[in-house]
Amino acid sequence: MLLGVIADDFTGAGDIANTLAKGRPSEGGLAVVQYMGIPAGPAKPSVEAGVISLKSRSVPAADAVAQSLAALAWLKDQGCRQIIFKYCSTFDSTREGNIGPVGEALAAALGVRGVIVCPAFPTVGRTVHQGHLFVHDRLLNESGMENHPLTPMPDANIRRWLSLQVKGPVGLVSAATVRLGPDAVRTALDASGKMGETLVIVDAATDDDLVVLGRAAADAPLLTGGSGIALGLPGNFITAGLAKGNEASYEGCDGPEAILAGSCSGATRGQVELHARAHPVLPISVDSVMAGATVPGDLVAFIQGHAGRKPLAYSSGTPQDVQAAQSRYGRDAVAHRLDTLFADTARRLVDGGVKRLVIAGGETSGAVAQALDLGALRIGPEIDPGVPILVSERRGISLALKSGNFGRASFFAAALDALKGPPHD
Incomplete structure (x- = not known):
């Protein structure tokens, strides 16, 4: 297994599994399997990307961290070179977490800083600009998410919202840097890490921006974000000759x-x-x-x-x-x-x-x-x-x-x- 995903809910797990399996039209996707919880045994050798579905979005932060670290341990045992922590493109969380605590815990376990945080999913209208999350043309806190029954989102400034959940400072890589390309993003993330910023909000408004992030993170042990963060990742493995890609088909299922x-x-x-x-x-x-x-x-x-x-x-x-x-x-x-x-x-x-x-x-x-x-x-x-x-x-x-x-x-x-x-x- 090359790539492992830890998803904080089941629909989000399917969302990013779809992104990884589909890939970009010019490159193709990976052979992906979605697991309902942490598997008891090893993955099949044919699996290139494994997505673990957790139900950790709304549980106490300590429980979410424990579940996510257990998922990380299983994925590392499968040989994963890269890990994604997947959360909702509307950054569903409370002042206490769980995005921040889980992201910090995974980063600490992998010994990394300067980790991308990007919930953008432009296909469905979720974009990030100057650290603010938009749903189509509205700020997140004016989109209806402020009324979510479990994780109401009263602040569109996700850098500020994430800062409430974590111990250290939160960085920002702005759209201007993203438009300069992968090398500029990589340099900015490295600088953030040296300043002690474990998690870094990265702007993205288009699929091309997300591909830039994917290229910048080709060798990154950890990324976090919505399913869009995975858009450019399959091509990294396929171009390097590490993945054969996805050739799955669907014949249909009839019945009640x-x-x-x-x-x-x-x-x-x-x-x-x-x-x-x-x-x-x-x-x-x-x-x-x-x-x-x-x-x-x-x-x-x-x-x-x-x-x-x-x-x-x-x-x-x-x-x-x-x-x-x-x-x-x-x-x-x-x-x-x-x-x-x-x-x-x-x-x-x-x-x-x-x-x-x-x-x-x-x-x-x-x-x-x-x-x-x-x-x-x-x-x-x-x-x-x-x-x-x-x-x-x-x-x-x-x-x-x-x-x-x-x-x-x-x-x-x-x-x-x-x-x-x-x-x-």
């Missing part, structure tokens, strides 16, 4: 289908609204779940009762609804009950024969993936930017795990069609 959505993002709410116009949907009341009146059997009965019609069960309230529920029951209690509901529902559905499964929301996807015991996942074609088809040979199913903010308006129906695969003559 289900959609479960636990994201409260504006994008997911819009996708639910559009899907409801032509397909059966089941709204889930948080009050009903907390009272024990809505249970997994109710969701299973709904999905099975509408087989073949792309049924969707969802809990996707407005920010005001979410805040009200958290005030009544507690944030952690609500998250736990909803995660458990969706996880148990997904397990019963797959045990009952569902073959195509679409899940929306990072926390929901993590809970479902852990409950299903999926094994190593093969990376299939991209459905939408950041969302690939995932194939679990252990369970004989195909999945799409969607971050809340990703996907076109008609994503749910389109994803199920994509999982079915191309038409056969």
